[in-house]
Amino acid sequence: MAPAGPAARSIATLWWVMLIGAVLIFGLVMILLGLSFRRRGAAADEARHIRVWIISLGLAFPAAVLLLLLAYGLVIGEQLLPRNNPEAVSVQAEARRWAWTFSYDARPERTTQNVLHIPAGRPVDVAVTSEDVIHSFWVPRLAGKIDAIPGHVNILRIEADQPGTYAGRSAEFSGGGYDGFSFTVIAHDAAGWDAFLMDGTE
Amino acid sequence: MSILERHRKLTAIWSSEPGFKGWFSTVNHTDLGRMFLVTAFFFFLVGGVLAMLIRAQLATPDSAFMGPEIYNQVFTMHGTIMMFLFAIPMFEGLAIYLLPKLLGTRDLAFPRLTAYGYWCYVFGGTMLLVSMFLGIAPDGGWFMYPPLTGAIYSPGINTDFWLIGITFVEISAIAAAVEITVSVLKFRAPGMSLDKMPIFAWYALVTALMILTGFPPLILGSVLLELERAFGLPFFQAELGGDSLLWQHLFWLFGHPEVYIIFLPAAGIISTVLPVMCRTTLLGYGWIVAAIVALAFLSFGLWVHHMFTTGIPHMGLAFFSAASTLVAVPTGVQIFAWIGTMWKGRPELRLPMLHILGFFVTFVIGGLTGVMVAVVPFDWQAHDTAFITAHLHYVLFGGFVFPILAGLYYWLPHFTGRKRFFRLGEVAFALIFTGFHVTFLAMHWVGLLGQRRRISTYQAEDGWTAINLISSIGGFVLAIGIAIVVIEVALHAVTANRGKRNPWKATTLEWAMMTPAPAYNFASLPHISSREPLNDDPDLAVRLARGEGYLGDSGPGGRRETLTVNASSGQPDYHVIYPGNTRLPVFMAAVTGLFFLSLLLKFYWITPLAVSGVAFLACRWVWTLGHRGDLPDQPVGHGVALPNSIAVDHGSGWWGSLFLLTANATFFGSLLFGFAFLWTVAPGWPPPALFEPSLLEMAAGLAAAAASTAAIRRAIRANRNGQTVMPSLVLAIAGALVLGAVIGSLMLRTPGPSAHAYGATLLVLGGYGLFHAALGALMAGFLAMRVRRGFTSPVRRAEFPIVRLWIDYLAVVGMLVLLAAHVPGFLT
Numbered sequence A: 001m002a003p004a005g006p007a008a009r010s011i012a013t014l015w016w017v018m019l020i021g022a023v024l025i026f027g028l029v030m031i032l033l034g035l036s037f038r039r040r041g042a043a044a045d046e047a048r049h050i051r052v053w054i055i056s057l058g059l060a061f062p063a064a065v066l067l068l069l070l071a072y073g074l075v076i077g078e079q080l081l082p083r084n085n086p087e088a089v090s091v092q093a094e095a096r097r098w099a100w101t102f103s104y105d106a107r108p109e110r111t112t113q114n115v116l117h118i119p120a121g122r123p124v125d126v127a128v129t130s131e132d133v134i135h136s137f138w139v140p141r142l143a144g145k146i147d148a149i150p151g152h153v154n155i156l157r158i159e160a161d162q163p164g165t166y167a168g169r170s171a172e173f174s175g176g177g178y179d180g181f182s183f184t185v186i187a188h189d190a191a192g193w194d195a196f197l198m199d200g201t202e
Numbered sequence B: 001m002s003i004l005e006r007h008r009k010l011t012a013i014w015s016s017e018p019g020f021k022g023w024f025s026t027v028n029h030t031d032l033g034r035m036f037l038v039t040a041f042f043f044f045l046v047g048g049v050l051a052m053l054i055r056a057q058l059a060t061p062d063s064a065f066m067g068p069e070i071y072n073q074v075f076t077m078h079g080t081i082m083m084f085l086f087a088i089p090m091f092e093g094l095a096i097y098l099l100p101k102l103l104g105t106r107d108l109a110f111p112r113l114t115a116y117g118y119w120c121y122v123f124g125g126t127m128l129l130v131s132m133f134l135g136i137a138p139d140g141g142w143f144m145y146p147p148l149t150g151a152i153y154s155p156g157i158n159t160d161f162w163l164i165g166i167t168f169v170e171i172s173a174i175a176a177a178v179e180i181t182v183s184v185l186k187f188r189a190p191g192m193s194l195d196k197m198p199i200f201a202w203y204a205l206v207t208a209l210m211i212l213t214g215f216p217p218l219i220l221g222s223v224l225l226e227l228e229r230a231f232g233l234p235f236f237q238a239e240l241g242g243d244s245l246l247w248q249h250l251f252w253l254f255g256h257p258e259v260y261i262i263f264l265p266a267a268g269i270i271s272t273v274l275p276v277m278c279r280t281t282l283l284g285y286g287w288i289v290a291a292i293v294a295l296a297f298l299s300f301g302l303w304v305h306h307m308f309t310t311g312i313p314h315m316g317l318a319f320f321s322a323a324s325t326l327v328a329v330p331t332g333v334q335i336f337a338w339i340g341t342m343w344k345g346r347p348e349l350r351l352p353m354l355h356i357l358g359f360f361v362t363f364v365i366g367g368l369t370g371v372m373v374a375v376v377p378f379d380w381q382a383h384d385t386a387f388i389t390a391h392l393h394y395v396l397f398g399g400f401v402f403p404i405l406a407g408l409y410y411w412l413p414h415f416t417g418r419k420r421f422f423r424l425g426e427v428a429f430a431l432i433f434t435g436f437h438v439t440f441l442a443m444h445w446v447g448l449l450g451q452r453r454r455i456s457t458y459q460a461e462d463g464w465t466a467i468n469l470i471s472s473i474g475g476f477v478l479a480i481g482i483a484i485v486v487i488e489v490a491l492h493a494v495t496a497n498r499g500k501r502n503p504w505k506a507t508t509l510e511w512a513m514m515t516p517a518p519a520y521n522f523a524s525l526p527h528i529s530s531r532e533p534l535n536d537d538p539d540l541a542v543r544l545a546r547g548e549g550y551l552g553d554s555g556p557g558g559r560r561e562t563l564t565v566n567a568s569s570g571q572p573d574y575h576v577i578y579p580g581n582t583r584l585p586v587f588m589a590a591v592t593g594l595f596f597l598s599l600l601l602k603f604y605w606i607t608p609l610a611v612s613g614v615a616f617l618a619c620r621w622v623w624t625l626g627h628r629g630d631l632p633d634q635p636v637g638h639g640v641a642l643p644n645s646i647a648v649d650h651g652s653g654w655w656g657s658l659f660l661l662t663a664n665a666t667f668f669g670s671l672l673f674g675f676a677f678l679w680t681v682a683p684g685w686p687p688p689a690l691f692e693p694s695l696l697e698m699a700a701g702l703a704a705a706a707a708s709t710a711a712i713r714r715a716i717r718a719n720r721n722g723q724t725v726m727p728s729l730v731l732a733i734a735g736a737l738v739l740g741a742v743i744g745s746l747m748l749r750t751p752g753p754s755a756h757a758y759g760a761t762l763l764v765l766g767g768y769g770l771f772h773a774a775l776g777a778l779m780a781g782f783l784a785m786r787v788r789r790g791f792t793s794p795v796r797r798a799e800f801p802i803v804r805l806w807i808d809y810l811a812v813v814g815m816l817v818l819l820a821a822h823v824p825g826f827l828t
């Protein structure tokens, strides 16, 4: 995980937060388990055990942690949504076994195979679909993934901070040629993007 | 009678045929439970070998060990075998073996059904194994997403093996689930009210109910996909009004509950074994029951979390994400109740306890990563990577395999009556535990680095080589651990010396008998007044063997008998005489297999023959039950006399039908859901032409449905009053036939079933209705024959309510089918 865009970055932060939380909770459970092997004096009564273990630790504790996590996840999810943004660029991605065709709203007659060109520093809405089986559009360093499903168009917002080349993968199993089914995203600086839209260089 | 004489006498009544012939004719739950367990364990080993092939393939980059064609079969079969042929049957086997013993009775509700389910499992599993050895195994991944698995992209027979073989195996799961539900509710020792049941019975009951409502969507999906593949009915093709997302909904509507269906029985083992290992009682019995019921309900509202990347609207995502995290709460209740149990008692580090600790460590991690992937944005990254594979193994291996191993070592003395001799188990545990964590911690990591699941190879430049190698080495350490378990169990069965009864000092009833268990379990049935019968009376086993409980004197004509109780209070209800050894179940399973085989090989002319064969055998099956004369109430000891099961309104057959219909209704409900889903979500709707409605047909059908239910009710009243029932039964049959005819006309007039999913769905709806019309007519006709042959009387009335259930069901289904077909046409 080496995030190179806002979406991938906030997901990476989410992951680190969750990892720390998970390690803490795991540690707590293990300590409680370990302590149960201690020799103890007289046992507490059943009702007290129920209050401590079941109501406090079993019900209240997970419920509280989960509510927090859920709220955090929803906020991030909200930020990742493709919202109206005058800066946003729209492109289409159509998958088939085992290649992608990309087309561009800003230059309708132009299509590219297996290489998606985007401007760096601007949000890009990718409209993803498939003409045969289910595939998935995933550029790990830029954002999460979205499925390409025949008959449906799904929109994923991606954004690259810096110009560069990013590896893309199709992450839904699609039969024999699945291993090598990948593509490339090239993020251009402003000048490069204009040049891409103007002439025919790939 | 001395203890030994009583034992000899009961053994003569209950035992199976000697030798391997007995395997085919036994209907005894102890035999069949053992057979289930051994077979499921065999499939675990097969799945494990496939796992080793996977890890061998992935150990090095650019691996030339297997090409993708083979590799795709290998991982598909690994997942499929582990989920369908190992985990579920393992639960069934354990429940079948244990339940009657835990509940203090002699057998399950429907002994022949147990055997039928077992043979369906064996035959279905064999089909899949054969496909594997022929190199034409399914290769679309264990969740078989169309269109990839449709006829266009998977033209071979591979996918058909999956769809047909798995449906065949599901029959066995449904059979076992009906069996378990009715047995837990009715077949218990007197006095055992619901709140006195051993906790494992609660887990088994809830799991069985979940199978009844969780499996039908998958069966429906498989039927639809097979119809699409074989006859071109386009349910999942977007160009023709179908939608591949429908499959995903149906699959995960099954698939998510499936995860809990696997976990709950394992949790049941923990709840049973852990307190014994800690010399105490389970903390919070009532809370745990509430938690598992809550878990069962919640788990049906979560399936969409497997589809977070399919473009579900944002609100939907938020809802399902919330529900998915919420489900961790009842799981948390159980985990902490267990830890509290350990604090309450004094845990001892015996071998089952080691595996329970292995469970805790592993399952808690799996639960935590599960909560992570329930958070939608994270899932968008992790989905379909090795991280998910690692998570699911933490849950499945941690939540199922470790508890099963704990249970194996706990009940091994019960299975064999011996005590452990070679102490290999501790070594095996250490290897399994370390090997597992090395394998799958590494897979979490490489998943986060971007390794997709299901790839057959990767490049050295990807930088995953070292991690994958470590993971594979871990896998082989794990495999060696499992091999040692196998060796130990094998040695144990042949060489170890006799152990004493109840080596763990447990308090549940399964230890109140000789080990290995006699065929009849208990020479007489206990009266239960608490959750810890062996605590109340340490000598219970001897007293039962002396015949001091219920049914201590073997009954009329040396038949296998037991008694049932009121489902909630545990008061004795009716007396049951079981059928004896028979080959009918294996025979019927074989004919059922012929049916599936004819579909697989497209020998469609055999199909109707096989269907009639099954119908014929089913009639014979039921015909052998019952009596031609009224039986007096049967004294069962302790001053109680009970009516026979044919002389009650709600006998076992009625209960069985009720739960079978529950599964059936879920199937039908899923079909209606699919219809509505396609109509509202799929591209290419509304269809080019709607069905031409006919007021006449619809009215005739509705009237026929109403007439048949009214008629069967009249038949029941007439029978009770000793009047003739024939006219009413004839009317019921006629009603079913008219309804069938109207539905048949609907099917004939359905517009273009292969041109649009609309017509295709109507055709299936019609087919479903027609099948039930035929079934209703057959059952009413069968009842009429029984009446003529003198199998019924005002007292012997149990068969009427059963037929009434099915006719009522037919009426409801028939009406809904007619409305779904005709009404849209009237509205436009």
Ligand code: HEM
Pocket: B048, B051, B052, B054, B055, B075, B076, B078, B079, B080, B082, B083, B087, B141, B142, B143, B389, B393, B396, B397, B400, B401, B439, B452, B453, B454, B455, B475, B478
């Ligand atoms: C014996 C130790 C096991 C090992 C070493 C192992 C290993 C693996 C590996 C490496 C994969 C994934 C391959 C990939 O997609 O890249 C896999 C997939 C899977 N495993 Fe296991 N596994 C084991 C036991 C189990 C058990 C006990 C279960 C279930 C009860 C299970 C269920 C699955 C499922 C459902 C899949 C997904 C298959 C698919 O993608 O279609 N495995 N296993």
Ligand SMILES: [Cu+2]
Pocket: B255, B256, B259, B302, B303, B305, B306
């Ligand atoms: Cu799930």
